[in-house]
Amino acid sequence: MMNNVSMLFSGFAVLFTFQNILATIFGAVLGLLVGAMPGIGSLAGVALLLPLTFKFNPTTAIIMLGALYYANMYGGAFSSILIGIPGDGPAVMTMLDGFPMATKKNRPGQALLTSNLSSFIGGIIGMIILTFMGPLLAEFGLKFGPAEMTALLLVAMTSIGWLVGENPTKGILLTAFGILLASMGMDTLSGMPRYDFGSIYLLGGVPFVPFVIGVVGFSQVIRLMGERHEETKLVVEKLSIKNSMITLHDLKRLLPPAIRSGVMGTFVGVLPGAGATTAAFMGYAVQKSFKSEEPLGTGAIEGIAACEAANNAAAAGAFAPLLALGIPGSGTGAVLLGGLMMWGLNPGPLLFTSSPEFAWGLIASLFLANLITLMISWGVIPFLVKILSVPTRLMIPIITVVCIVGSYSTSNSMYGVLIMFISGVLGFILSETGYNTAPAVLSFVLAPLLESNMRKAFIISRGSLSIFVEKPISLVFIIILVITILFPLIRLALVKFGVMKKK
């Protein structure tokens, strides 16, 4: 335990360089801005800013992205509270009490500060648990061979593809699509070119950055075209730091739900497919069974604290399987993982021993990002009215240009722009027709790892499937996999026979 603390301090030593601190501040500011603007979200934000990190060394680059992802969780609540439109998925629950507190109770500044403080508390709890759980998980991961890794990767992919979204079949279809796209180019084991369809460009495979910018960034801008005439109606005209201060009584109301949700949210964040949105929903649901001074949904401080602490803790908790096992829990995690791989780092059980400066530097940077984001989000309160008033129609050409130059810069060729364009249009059509594109991004990133482990497992077992059930760890994962697959089917049957209500 003490070793973890000393490693964390060594992480702070790595972190405290001028460049890394600047990267953390830059990531935090951008994350807050991207999160505050409704409709962009952390996934698109991280994807769009990925090319900007090319100039940095891997540690600085991922520190910036980590701060950006983290600050995004803070920013998502701003529009929920001041406009009544959630900036991202996790902020949906914040709106239930945040918006009434700003409008009916006429305490918009206090609602923002409650949200910021709860996010900070939840985040700190998540990071403390991550500090101890990450290395433990990595130690456990050292026992994994190809069979265990295959089973674990199948669980991660299935849980996101099968459980996220309304239609499991569509989730599986896109998971398979992402894997097939990733298998184009060179075969990872033999080096043999495959599925290049005679194109010299496809010999190198589908480039990750343009693909992800298209699927989550450009598709989002096309979608925004339909909303560009909608006017932003802010609940206040002016905000100041002085008028946003909360009382000691407010703080006493905020602390218990924030601490409770912080612990719970961290463990939800560790589960693949669950993520910050589920954590926020669960935090709010749990708060319902505890006493609140005012009823939830009427602008209760406890309601804001419960979901904001939970979603920030989940964002921190999600780093544990990402760093220790190389398994992202969400689409944004997949983009971060893709970024890590791009810089030659291989997250997994060996990361904590082979690149401790990186792993601990990143964890330390989350602590710093949490503190910096709290200060910035506090300081930015007077400017929020202006930031949130930027019309969508002005954002469209700016994001489009960033999508184009960002995807060009990865390969210095228009091929990158072409990939971004095709995946963007495809991503838009798919999301409009009820297909969630996050499983495609996740499977695209994890496919090479899954393929190499699966093939190695089959080489060891000489083609026998028994290798996956003979080893206890992989057997457990296979059982989880079967339960995951059966869960929507059982739910469907229960709804059909009237035992359960339809979602």
Place this chain on the structure above:
Amino acid sequence: METSTKKKKITVMQVIPLCGIILGAAFIYLGISKYGFWDEFKGPLPGFFPTLIAILMLSASALALFSSRKEETVSWTLDNWILPLSVIGIFLATWVIGLLLSLAIFVLVWLRKFEKCSWKTTLTVFAVVAVIVVGAFVLWLGVPFPKGIILTMLAN
């Protein structure tokens, strides 16, 4: 009794799983015939994994096609396609006048002609875009953007 002879139109809800079926079939065919599935001594070959996944995709697409009959189709307005069409325009213009100039024209035309913004708003947004592109991508990252035929000819 009147029998309905009205043909059901194929919508985008059916087109997507149909594309999935075609893509899955193509990957299975290439995987088995061209790249190889299994070797007795070497074990799984390069076509092994994509073929398995393609079978999964083909099955999921068939299921999605079957359930798509009950789904309502979606319709899009021209507004949604103006942006992709503009990007195609930028793509074509890049060969002639280069990427940066194409993007500059796109931003100005988009804001002035399409969004009917004032010159003040247009120039403010243009300045923001210029700072991002020139500041971050040209000066900081040093990205060599294509100059296009005309600028290359002038430079030579």
